[in-house]
Amino acid sequence: MDDFYKTVFSRRSCRSFDVKPVPEDKLLRILEAANAAPSAHNAQPWHFCVITGEDGKRKLFESAGGAYTSDLMYADMPEDEARRRADESKRFFCSVPVLVIVFVEHISCAPDKRDIERALRVESAAAATAQLLLAAEHEGLNACWYCMPHYCPNVFRDFAGLGEAFEPIALIALGYADKEPKRREKRPLLEKVSVIR
Numbered sequence: 001m002d003d004f005y006k007t008v009f010s011r012r013s014c015r016s017f018d019v020k021p022v023p024e025d026k027l028l029r030i031l032e033a034a035n036a037a038p039s040a041h042n043a044q045p046w047h048f049c050v051i052t053g054e055d056g057k058r059k060l061f062e063s064a065g066g067a068y069t070s071d072l073m074y075a076d077m078p079e080d081e082a083r084r085r086a087d088e089s090k091r092f093f094c095s096v097p098v099l100v101i102v103f104v105e106h107i108s109c110a111p112d113k114r115d116i117e118r119a120l121r122v123e124s125a126a127a128a129t130a131q132l133l134l135a136a137e138h139e140g141l142n143a144c145w146y147c148m149p150h151y152c153p154n155v156f157r158d159f160a161g162l163g164e165a166f167e168p169i170a171l172i173a174l175g176y177a178d179k180e181p182k183r184r185e186k187r188p189l190l191e192k193v194s195v196i197r
């Protein structure tokens, strides 16, 4: 199998990391790959906030704790479970070598175009995030895409020093796996494709 397909098919979400640091040159190439993604109108409506140091991670998760717990409760999670989830997330994310918060930058536009522009911008940032994951795999690193920023977006936005126009859509954990990540079965291609001749 050639290198590209090897990268695509060997990538899997990693949820347990070694303490080994991520070399800066690899991190830079991974971000360059993400930034080269296709985007609607070539707008590149993304921003990556990269957190490498322990202080930054601790600061983020200390601010996130309360807001994350209340937003999980708002999403119908019982209080004790929400607190346990917030504590567990803090412990886990503070131990991950590199975190990348992916933001979408929204623009103001005419009401009739608002939903379309919003979708195009989120889709573009998601394409960049997918490229980031593949580039990480290609660099021999491991990663996982987490949706946590959807729960307490203001905490992530304030932490990164960004304005209201920026919506955090993903938190990427990046590093070296400390054990082989589990392979998730994929449904067969034929269930997902239709061909019209």
Ligand SMILES: Cc1cc2nc3c(=O)[nH]c(=O)nc-3n(C[C@H](O)[C@H](O)[C@H](O)COP(=O)(O)O)c2cc1C
Pocket (backbone or CB within 6 Å): 011, 012, 013, 014, 015, 144, 145, 146, 147, 148, 182, 183, 184
């Ligand atoms: C939009 C999106 C949100 C995700 N959020 C989470 C998450 O919050 N927690 C988590 O453990 N995995 C999350 N994942 C990873 C998926 O669970 C994972 O991609 C899926 O189970 C398939 O496994 P694979 O990535 O190893 O192929 C997310 C993936 C995507 C694309």
